[in-house]
Amino acid sequence: MSSKAATPELKKYMDKRVFVQLNGARKVTGVLRGFDPFMNLVLDEAVEETNPAEKTSIGMVSSMVIQFVENVFVDSYFPTIERTFTKSLTYHGQQYEVEIIDTAGQDEFSIFNGKHALDVHGYVLVYSVTSKLSFDMIGVIRDKILNFTGTDWVPIVIVGNKTDLQGQRQVTREDGEDLAARWKCLSCETSAKTNNNIGKAFELMIAEIEKSTDQVPEEKQGECIIL
Structure with missing residues (x-):
């Protein structure tokens, strides 16, 4: 993507690192990372495990990214090796090239530490609408983020996944909106x-990035990282 094509709000992020991380409940099954002159994506999820058999199921974030990148839903996926994905994303008429690398084997405690609070501009927290525990856990994760950043607010997007399982829903849409x-x-x-x-x-x-940019003094703007 050329700097001429970028919107004024996003030009400052050209040739800068941008990280996005999706996080959910308890057991992290994978981390997704990508690198691009405009955008790097780091997507992570935590899935509550109640028995060993659940380890063979696809993680929320892995399934979301495969659907996003390849437009297919995968019933069984084992994120044990690094895999790279690429995807074009159009937002407000602007096209962005995104590269995502899927890396497994980290948990929420190894991922969310002090180094992830430095120069990070936003967080995407993913929970399953079929798991009240995962919904409660994103609050714990947010508290940890705020503790590391030393602030009382950071840009966040909350995502409730698995809405196709309405019969198993434990978290209402209103819960997420509230x-x-x-x-x-x-x-x-x-x-x-x-x-x-x-x-x-x-x-x-991306909208949260733009909104938060408008609230930050010019001298603090520059590299954009989303976890």
Whole structure:
């Protein structure tokens, strides 16, 4: 993407690192990273495990990214090796090239540490609408983020995944919207299986970047990192 094609709000991010991380409940099954002159994506999820058999199921974030990149839903996926994905994302008429690398084997405690709070501009927190525990856990993760950043607010997008499983729903849409209102952030619900709102989650994060940029003094702007 050339700097001439970028919107004024996003030109400052040209040739800068941008990280996006999606995080959910307890057991992290994978981390997704990507590198691009405009955008780097780091997507991570934590999945509650109640028995060993659940380890063979696809993680929320892995399924979301495969759906986002390849437009397919994968029933079984084992994120044990690094894999690179690329995807073009159009937002407000502007096209962005995104490269994502899927890396497995980290947990939320190894990922969320002090180094991830430095120069980070936003966070995407993913929970399963079928798991109240995962919904509660994103609050714990947010508290950890705020503790590391030393602030009382950071740009966040809340994503409730697995809306295709309405019969198993434990978290209502209103629960997610109310939490977003309290946190003063954006939210949406998605389904990797039906490809509902998958792209919207990424678009909302860009919107949060632009909104937060307007609130930051010019001298503090520059490198944009989203976790």
